[in-house]
Amino acid sequence: MSKQKNLAELNAEKDKIEQQLAQERHKIHRLENRAAYYxxxxRRKRAxxxxxxxxxxESVxxxxxxxxxxxxYALAEQVxxxxxxxxxxxxxxGNHAGGD
Incomplete structure (x- = not known):
């Protein structure tokens, strides 16, 4: 009976650790998505x-x-x-104060 209890405890611990692992993987995925978003x-700002x-x-x-x-490009280099x-x-x- 003691062996059964230990086995049940081990299975419960295993399930808990697998759940934590899944949560951590999800957290990594969210962070990767956030980094890609930023x-x-x-890139959008640069474009x-x-x-x-x-x-x-072109307007000038x-x-x-x-x-x-x-x-x-050749003209721009010359200018x-x-x-x-x-x-x-x-x-x-030199006169630029950080604004547009």
């Missing part, structure tokens, strides 16, 4: 920022719409290599 949010800035360039210089992607542009960029970043 990462996806950062939004890039689209908004690209739209700003509508001629850029006609350029291919390669030619646009940002100009000393005046570098100075303006440095001043803008």
């Amino acid at each position: 990462e996806k949010g950062e 939004h920022r890039l689209i908004a800035r690209g739209a700003a360039i 210089a509508p001629q850029t719409k006609a350029l291919s992607e390669t030619k646009f 940002f290599a100009l000393p005046d542009t570098q100075q303006l960029l440095t001043e803008a970043v």
Whole structure:
């Protein structure tokens, strides 16, 4: 009879540990989902920022719409290599107070 009780206790303990294991696996899954959600949010913010800035360039210089992607990048490299542009960029970043 003592052996039966020990076996029943062991089975109960085993069930309890399996339940804890399932809970911990579920908790890990929830945390992974949360991390993916935040990462996806950062990608969305970046994509939004890039689209908004690209739209700003097209509104200031509508001629850029006609350029291919390669030619646009070449133009951007040339513009940002100009000393005046570098100075303006440095001043803008220096005056930036953390807001938009």
